Amino acid sequence: MKQKIAKLNQRLGGALYSGAFIGPSFVGVMIFFIIPFFVVGYYALIDSPVGQNFVGLQNFSRVLGNHAFQTATGHTLLFTAIAVPGAVLLALGLAVLLEQKIPLKSQFRTFFLSPMMVPVASIVLIWEVLFHQNGAINDTLANIASATGWFSYDRAAGEWIDWFTSPFAQVPIIILFLWRNLGYNMILFMAALNNIPKDLLEVADMEGAGRFYVFRKIKLRFLSPTILFVFILSIINSFRVFREVYLLTGSHPYGRLYMLQHYMNNMFDNLDYQSLAAAAIIMALFMVALIGLLFVIEHRYGKDVEG
């Protein structure tokens, strides 16, 4: 009996401490994220903050049927479809390259990470200088054209592309995205490569396995959870590129740069809370589905690799 009481006491004490330590964080998260999120959910279901009539899924169908929303979603998906696989594959390539024995390894690693700390505003400036119609990229392209004669790229003939308003408007942004995120992803891959048991690789080497075979059959297998993680992380980061696009091209950019984030930002400015709430919920559900998928897969693969 006494033991039981002591045990109960311990458990109660545990719960008390557990609650006390997590308290400040949990209360804050509740107040600023979880509770208002339910309010957002409520807003998505009513007609206006004044009337507060329940309209079911009307807001959702209006948002989903909205032309601007559809265009924005299309552009966002296009961007994600190009930028995310690029961010995964190129980072993996960099990690594999950097993993080998080369001089100045840690300096190179620093260089690849350096984009993290450059202020957004100066990135925007540099990108402007690079990709402006009269900018450095076009200048270089013209130089290449005139030096090699492979193609014609003449400014006077109006052949210079104005990148940010052209059908290629996403190109500079994709480059910017890769430039900013590859270093981070590369570090994640380097850590994963480091975690592959060395004896396994040595055995493979002794057995005379080719390098490509080793990469495919051993390394890729151990890397797969990280590949997935980086994949999801890159999708999330691809939603964050808005900051740069916004600063480069304003709230109503031309053509293919108008993305979901612009749509939502403009909803904010128009005080259209119902559409905003519905769009936020749609986006949140999409993210939850994605993260849930990651969890499930990681659980499976993770066991597979660790066990």
Next chain:
Amino acid sequence: MKKRKLPVLIIRTVFIGFLALVFLLPTVLTISNSFMSQAEISANYGVVFGTAAEGAYMAERVNLKLIPDLVTFQQYGTVLVQTPEYLELFWRSVILVVPIVLVQIFVASLAAYSFTRWRPKRKEIIFFTYIIIMLMPFQVTLVPNYLMAQTLNLIDRYWAILLPGFVAPFSVFLLTKFMRRIPISYIEAAKLDGAGEWQIFTRIAIPLCKGALYAVAILVFIDYWNMVEQPLIMLSDRSMYPLSVFLSQINQAEIGVAFAVATFYMVPSLFLFLHGEEHLIQGITYSGGIKG
């Protein structure tokens, strides 16, 4: 391992080195351009920004130069001496970001300790919720943040940015992952010696996580130092904007000054980055994978 041939090594090094330099280029450009005179800047970039003064020399083509013709502190003089507003803006960034970094890490290390020490099933659900919030794009989390700020009457006050920053779940997640690596025997031994939870937290958990705390501090600092969305949404009064937002609005008109301000603004991140790079890399490494 087989011996690699020297030419392969050279080609590989040159290739990676070239890529690495491309990655570094915008940083170097920002810094080197900040030492150019206004005249040189407008000559170089006038064709892009159309800022060259009348009659002044303007190159016909854009001119990306890494080394200034003449190293001058003219821009810095403008920024730091003639227009003290920039210092004020810088200070505003400091008073927004430093409290967020410190409080967020304090609150997060408490929570991380709780997630490490007591792990009933329902707490794993809370942890999962934290991860979801952490991974949500700004466009989703800013809406609830804004609603609450409005309810609490915080709009147009720094508290609207500070308070959500204090409790943002990112550092909870990262610190929990670190703390869960502490061998349980350390904690049990301390308990046997009669240490209370607070003592275990301050004497064992925190000291063992020092590197992690530093890593998280750098990541959080860099993230908030560059904030743009929060001030734009929470503050309608432009005169309250921190330098990160202001910087993005001075771009075109005074491009020379912009480089100097950007460089000036980069100094704290640069210092943290170079000083704590090993910790930073460790921090990034630990952020991989979402399992606790």
